[in-house]
Amino acid sequence: MHDLKTLYHQFEQLKIAEKLSYSIGEKVIIVPSEITCLKSTKRSSIYKLLLRRSNNYYPVIFKIYNSTAYKNEVEINIYKKAYTILKEFLPRIYLIETVKNETWIFMEFVNQIRGQLNFSPAHFQYIIPSIAKLHGQTFENRFKKNKSVWKGWLPVYTSTSMKKNRVKYMNQTVDLLNAAIKDKRISDIIKPYYPSLIKLYNKGPDFFPELVENGSSITHGDLHMQNICSKNVTQNTPWNIQFIDWESAKYSSVWFDMVVLVELLLGFRKDWQQNAEEIRTQCVKIYVNEMKKYGITFTTDPMTLYKMAYLQRTLERGLHTQLRRIFDNREGELLSYHLEKISTWGRELGIYE
Structure with a gap:
């Protein structure tokens, strides 16, 4: 798990907000106080970010794959190489970055069915x-x-x-x-x-x-x-x-x-x-x-x-x-x-x- 302040500093250095703005098609700003770690394992870490745009806010998922060990390669390539074929079945991918030995993926936040209703x-x-x-x-x-x-x-x-x-x-x-x-x-x-x-x-x-x-x-x-x-x-x-x-x-x-x-x-x-x-x-x-x-x-x-x-x-x-x-x-x-x-x-x- 990354320190949240250090993580935001990396976002600024890598101009992540600007790159997300280009991908999304409008100017967005990452809200530093709304970076939340949802899960962290040896394999990967998952964060929820809040983006601010002109008239509202919306969440995105930010996933860090720690390396190509821990069975990461398949999932990374689903998003990186097979996205055009499988995008109908995937959250929208906004940005993929390689940072040292890590892969960073910024994607659409989608709600799990679990918790939305009493499943029958x-x-x-x-x-x-x-x-x-x-x-x-x-x-x-x-x-x-x-x-x-x-x-x-x-x-x-x-x-x-x-x-x-x-x-x-x-x-x-x-x-x-x-x-x-x-x-x-x-x-x-x-x-x-x-x-x-x-x-x-x-x-x-x-x-x-x-x-x-x-x-x-x-x-x-x-x-x-x-x-x-x-x-x-x-x-x-x-x-x-x-x-x-x-x-x-x-x-x-x-x-x-x-x-x-x-x-x-x-x-x-x-x-x-x-x-x-x-x-x-x-x-x-x-x-x-x-x-x-x-x-x-x-x-x-x-x-x-x-x-x-x-x-x-x-x-x-x-x-x-x-x-x-x-x-x-x-x-x-x-x-x-x-x-x-x-x-x-x-x-x-x-x-x-």
């Missing part, structure tokens, strides 16, 4: 069309038409390096399971699933070739409510959606975004679980109908693809995350949910055979 399953219908549009516009050959844009920095799910990464995480998950079976806090939860899970992990890392066979596109990779924004959230009109925090973006099966959006929320929202089958079925139906608008259909049953995507993602990362959280003395709220779904959907789809 009916609201998925206002988010899924934007996800389908992102996928539809970057699907397979449409992605390849712009291959020079993505080359060298965007992770590709089928690449050797990403496959090695999946193997690494699955091996770590097995280690965590071996530790969990001896841990009094969770051994009783793990025990019924432990033998079949160990056998299953020996078959990895990729359980469902159908996921890739049914098509890939640019996927955001982390579509939970904090990363989905909209200026105007109403129940009766389409939402103008922007996605933020693109560090997990990749070229991968389109179905991964759907299970992050829908299934993880179902896992957390116990009050929705009685109607879970109806909710996920409706969401899959909306997504399939939206993808048809871009000429995209699926040869495998869409609900089957949804379940495959959930199982693949949970086995490669989700279970690892929940176990790691427990061993770090944080809550692993989704552990039981994941274990039950791996068991029931895994048997339904035949991956234990």
